[in-house]
Amino acid sequence: MGSPIHDKNTQVTFLKQRLNMFLDVLEAIEPEDTELEDIDRLIEMIDDLESKCREFNNREN
Template sequence: MGKATTDKNSQVNFLKQRLNMFLDVLDAIDPAETDLDDIDRLLSILDDMESKCREFDNREASEPVS
């Protein structure tokens, strides 16, 4: 795996990239051909992003104040 993202700007950039990728996937989906598995995968991607937001928030809260 890659290096942990600890810098606030890096975290925001990471989340922006993930969101943009998600939006690209949404744009590419043909509603007439989308099935339940596709929707479940989209929900999973959103859950992953939400989890990453919580992880970043918890990481920031646990860092010592200088």
Template sequence: MGKSISDNDQQVTYLKERLHIFLEVLDSIEPETTKLEDIDRLIAMMDDLELKMEQFKKSK
């Protein structure tokens, strides 16, 4: 695993990068060919982002 992120600026940067990745994936999805597994993967990405945000909130 990577090094723990405890600095507020690093936390915000991390979340911005993860959100940017999520938005790129979302933008690349073709509605006509999207499978349930793709939607599940997007939901998992959002869940991971939410979990990380909660962890960062608790570390303050």
């Protein structure tokens, strides 16, 4: 795993990239073909984003 990100601008860039990845996955999903595992993966991605936001918020500069 990479080293911790302490720079606020880098943290924001990281979160934006992760959010864009989530949006790409969300747009690619066909509602008629979506299975429970797909929904679980989306929820996991959101949980990871939320966790990373909390982690960055708790870090000192």
